Amino acid sequence: MFTVIGIMFGGIAVGYLLRKFALLQKMGKTISYTILLLLFLLGISVGANEAIMDNLATLGGQALLIAVAGTAGSVLAAWGVYTLFFKERSRR
């Protein structure tokens, strides 16, 4: 846990010090390529894993449950915050 976050903060410090270099403003692209590579690697370990391939429907069902719950929870919380704090301002 600390390695991952530590490396990110190391990156923030280096990025701040080197912020004048125009190259760093193009990090978005290389980040996307790295993510693609990582998901490709994750795909390989999932595909090579027989237990996961056999249980894909079960895993997908659990994933759907968590996704629907998370979305519903945040939508409800948004409704609460909106009615309590934001609605009056938008009426003005």
Place this chain on the structure above:
Amino acid sequence: MKGSLVVVGFFVLGCLLGWSGSLPAFILENDITMYVLYLLMFQVGLSIGSDKKLKDILGSIRPKLLLVPLATIIGTLTASAFVGLFISKWSVFDCLAVGSGFAYYSLSSILITQLKEASLGMQMATELGTIALIANIIREILALLGAPLFAKYFGRLAPICAGGATTMDTTLPIITRYSGKDLVFVSIFHGIIVDFTVPFFVSFFCSL
């Protein structure tokens, strides 16, 4: 949307290659993934640190606006913990780790697979990582498809909170359409804050 299709495409391609069994054994050992993850986290840090808008963004934070990402985080985590009570296979903290991806499927799935390996073992960790990937992709799709509905019945902030960490890029166009153009800044601000919390929440819940 096109971006997420490419991402899913790469994942599926990897699945097929791994499934075909034609790969040499050294690729299947997980060490490569870990180093590429470190590389990714360093790049994420670089892009945050060198962002010229960082100061403007930090300076423009008004306390009231923080309520929007706060609602997303509290709503998502409460509901994920609740669901965690009913999925016997995974602990509440496992479900919280999946939920705290906030639709940022690529990073959360990789982090979970790596960080959970020590406590759950590689098999279960890869399974939970797969759940995180699917769950957070579904969440992005729900945010895209549900935006008009959420805005109509739960107020203009609802599409933003549903979008989680994606509201400054992939779901921004649909949010501006259904929540109104005046909320563009709120949506971007919300996305940046939630996006930033993903590595913290995911690794925190993985360590419990």
